Amino acid sequence: MISKENLGGKVKLKRALISVYDKTNVLKMANFLKSKGVEIISTGGTYKYLKENGIEVKEVSEVTGFEEILDGRVKTLHPAIHGGILAVRSKKEHMDEIKKKGIEPIDMVVVNLYPFFDKVDEDLSFDEKMEFIDIGGPTMIRAAAKNFKDVIVLTDINDYDRVIDEIESLGDVSFEFRKKLAGKVFNLMSAYDGAISNFLLGEDSYNDYLSFTYKKAQNLRYGENPHQSAAYYVKTCGKGAMKDFEVLNGKELSYNNIKDMDIAWKVVNEFDTTVCCALKHNTPCGVAEGVNVLDAYTKAYECDSISIFGGIVAFNRKVDKETAKELVKIFLEIVIAPDFDEDALSVLRRKKNLRIIKCSVKPSGAVEFAKVDGGILVQSPDNKLIENMNVVTEAQPNKSQIEDMIFGMKVVKYVKSNAIVIVKDKKTVGIGGGQVNRIWAA
The missing domain is CATH 3.40.140.20 (AICAR transformylase, duplication domain)
Incomplete structure (x- = not known):
């Protein structure tokens, strides 16, 4: 429960700067701010978008007295903007100084960044990818996050509603939530900068600082054991088999399911011929080559017809109806393959809890990690x-x-x-x- 006592250094919201690449729900936020009498400052495309939708907005150049230059590379990098964000309201000398310089405080910064995470994997030239490295946005949100007691900083569209609700009910945003929003800025920036670093240096070059960035895909019911909490994170950049699969049927995947899938998929992709792998508890219990998928599965089952029960079966070829008929004869947690015939899916889906995984991405062959207490071991793949x-x-x-x-x-x-x-x-x-x-x- 948020109370007035939790508000910390309460701000009186008068001015907000909005500059977003992803414009989802930004009109809702802008309309709310205008309804509260907040002056909105904006840049480039966002300014045009807000203006076209009937929202009164002031262009950044009106505040700075300086037009955008270098194809928009320099828009907000100006004392009139950053002085307004960084001034500590409780420090008289700060407020006197910005007043003397004709700088007005900025009480909210709503910014999301150029989508470098997405663009780095697209079929673009090196120079085109470099253009998606944001400079002004990170500078503004870092400044706002540093001064979060006085400035509300929003980088995640999923936080818009809560900010609106708190301002509506309390007249402000609670200290604890503003602190969390500031923390999210530095969490985002560490990932963003890490992705840029890996793009320029390469992921496999054993750099002085290790910076691999992952984003939470989902919370998991539990970890390896029921008493352990867990979540699943996927790489922000680059492809990966366990990032780009599709769940076509079945219950939610567990921590152990994902670990087992990863190994089983790697095993079958070691081979160019038709191969099936049955796996249980991170260990293959039967691997066989066949003239077709049914033959490969039959042989893998014969390798260990006991251990396969409740396990995972992986194929490196499309699964057909005849193979599906055999698969449903025993209890399996998961069947993973590059594709499935429609008839095969109809058969497999009769088992509602059976997880059917379509994965068309080969294992990436990226460096491998082993976490130890206080460190991480890194090695090239075997x-x-x-x-x-x-x-x-x-x-x-x-x-x-x-x-x-x-x-x-x-x-x-x-x-x-x-x-x-x-x-x-x-x-x-x-x-x-x-x-x-x-x-x-x-």
């Missing part, structure tokens, strides 16, 4: 296979045996060490992992 095979035994393997060895090498990467995978005719017949003793693994 994607190197045999370059030169040197047979050190008297018995020479034939072509089929060599193919089985390579098949096993691809699978064993996804089994916890010490690990041994035994393969016969491109089908795992034994998987031993997580053993402290190599003999026991066998």
